[in-house]
Amino acid sequence: MRQPRRLSYNLVASMKIRPAKEADHAAIWNIFREVVAAGDTYALDPNMSRKDALAYWFASGTHTYVAEQPAIGVVGTYILRPNQSGGGSHVANAGFMVSARARGQGIGRAMAEHCLSEAHRLGFRAMQFNYVISTNTAAIRLWQELGFEVVGTLASAFRHPDKGYVDVHVMYRSLLEHRVRRGQRSRPIN
Amino acid sequence: MRQPRRLSYNLVASMKIRPAKEADHAAIWNIFREVVAAGDTYALDPNMSRKDALAYWFASGTHTYVAEQPAIGVVGTYILRPNQSGGGSHVANAGFMVSARARGQGIGRAMAEHCLSEAHRLGFRAMQFNYVISTNTAAIRLWQELGFEVVGTLASAFRHPDKGYVDVHVMYRSLLEHRVRRGQRSRPIN
DSSP states (O other): OOOOOOOOHHHHHTOEEEEOOGGGHHHHHHHHHHHHHHOSSOOSOTTOOHHHHHHHHTOTTOEEEEEEETTTEEEEEEEEEESSSGGGTTEEEEEEEEOGGGTTSSHHHHHHHHHHHHHHHTTOSEEEEEEEETTOHHHHHHHHHTTOEEEEEEEEEEEETTTEEEEEEEEEEESSSSSOOTTOOOOOOO | OOOOOOOOHHHHHTOEEEEOOGGGHHHHHHHHHHHHHHOSSOOSOTTOOHHHHHHHHTOTTOEEEEEEETTTEEEEEEEEEESSSGGGTTEEEEEEEEOGGGTTSSHHHHHHHHHHHHHHHTTOSEEEEEEEETTOHHHHHHHHHTTOEEEEEEEEEEEETTTEEEEEEEEEEESSSSSOOTTOOOOOOO
């Protein structure tokens, strides 16, 4: 098992993760714009408008959070929502964004742990990431450390701005036990 | 290889598949309501309103079609759209609905073949079904016959109205060759 990365104690220890409010819109948009403009981690239009971005991040049924550091302000944001409606609404989906100036400090991990706790509290039975781009190795490593498994791979499903067509993973974990046990993963039937 | 099912010659031979127009809204809503109310094939709210249903089926960027039989009227409908935005917009997604009174006639297959042709014409490089419920064996068999493969399985991701929690498949095929060759499927990396 990989050791957790050393955290920047000051930044993460004093960081508060809380539900987002309207006063956070400007900070969220700054982070969102930066992440989406890079075009290498989300399948979203890099030129998405502020209005569309905030409508997406604060959509009906979506729980929106920010990670705030007192001396710095909002350094990250995440959303938690049902991945599907109707008979699929017990599976959560989440999306995470960290300000470029605050990366490598454990903020993504802190938000992900908060998110799993919130998902459990809200009664979700599993969590699914629909679209983890295979070149986003830091995210894949983090999700695996948090009990997610790659349950499927979509060949050449993402056009990376530098690397061309790359694979995309679907990642999934149950929330019914602390950690998905090895060997429990469902396998394709064909 | 499984033999194609015998078709009802009269119904399918005279059937026309064409882009939907506003005059089709009532017929589409009848089919949509019936399919979604059954709650066993789509992860949508079974009580979805007509307005929300049509907004979903005719969303911006979505191509909507109907299958029409002269003597009967609209017997099926499907949508074709990018599965993601930005760097993921070259992969298509589609959804199909057939009127209960017209099932088992090959209408789903005829619409799926039309859809693959349209997707190719529109320049999509692959097609993905995000959410094929494992109990929907007729659909799975049809997609496999049309070259799709199960690339991942989501354990207990759908709450079936009769069967409880059942698995859901992600299915995928390239559109760059006539048929996905055996053995080319991407496999999970973990």
